[in-house]
Amino acid sequence: MKPLILASSSPRRKELLQQVHFDFSIQTSEVDEQLDPDWLPEDAVKHLSKKKAEAVFSTNREAVVLGADTIVVVDGVIVGKPSNHAAAKEMLQTLSGRNHQVLSGVTILSSENMISFYNETNVSMYELSPKEIDRYLATGEPFDKAGSYGIQGIGATLVHSIQGDYYSVMGLPLAQTTRALSAFSIYPTY
Numbered sequence: 001m002k003p004l005i006l007a008s009s010s011p012r013r014k015e016l017l018q019q020v021h022f023d024f025s026i027q028t029s030e031v032d033e034q035l036d037p038d039w040l041p042e043d044a045v046k047h048l049s050k051k052k053a054e055a056v057f058s059t060n061r062e063a064v065v066l067g068a069d070t071i072v073v074v075d076g077v078i079v080g081k082p083s084n085h086a087a088a089k090e091m092l093q094t095l096s097g098r099n100h101q102v103l104s105g106v107t108i109l110s111s112e113n114m115i116s117f118y119n120e121t122n123v124s125m126y127e128l129s130p131k132e133i134d135r136y137l138a139t140g141e142p143f144d145k146a147g148s149y150g151i152q153g154i155g156a157t158l159v160h161s162i163q164g165d166y167y168s169v170m171g172l173p174l175a176q177t178t179r180a181l182s183a184f185s186i187y188p189t190y
């Protein structure tokens with residue numbers, strides 16, 4: 001069995017793979033996450049996940065490497081992680097009282113095989129008052145997250161409902177990923 005490497009610095013992705021008992025190590029690389037504005041969101045997340053996987057695979061050709069990327073899409077417009085406090089505030093104001101899509105792309109790469117896929121989950125948010133947004137920003141939680149919220153944290157209080165995969169909103173479609181890894185003979189250890 002080849003070793004599995006998670007090519008991600010996201011603590012959520014690490015937690016999710018641990019939750020289902022995968023044996024893996026983590027290695028990250030610097031990848032330019034700049035996106036071509038003409039790209040469809042589903043192509044963009046797959047492309048970024050592939051870039052992250054390839055960067056780590058280039059120095060680990062004996063391994064199976066997993067890269068992932070998560071973006072939020074509002075009215076067809078891609079929203080990534082906020083660059084500062086004002087950007088996070090604006091994103092939360094935009095998401096307030098409406099639906100958006102969370103797309104997570106995953107690429108799994110080995111010397112014999114490559115699988116790239118994405119998951120799209122619809123998230124509906126409650127109307128957020130300015131005070132609620134300010135209180136949430138003050139927790140610091142929004143700043144390393146696509147769309148400026150974390151459904152798994154205090155952000156859970158902002159979400160009315162979701163249609164799709166909760167784990168994909170957190171950063172990794174876990175069941176789809178587990179199934180795809182079996183094509184590389186990588187299985188959980190339980």
Ligand SMILES: Cc1cn([C@H]2C[C@H](O)[C@@H](COP(=O)(O)OP(=O)(O)OP(=O)(O)O)O2)c(=O)[nH]c1=O
Nearest residue numbers: 008009010069070145146149150151169170171
């Ligand atoms: C919408 C949402 C996003 N997120 C996170 C998941 C991802 O970590 C992050 C999106 O950024 P990404 O660029 O996908 O990932 P990352 O920068 O954290 O890690 P790396 O590039 O090294 O793989 O947003 C949540 O944790 N909860 C949520 O509800």
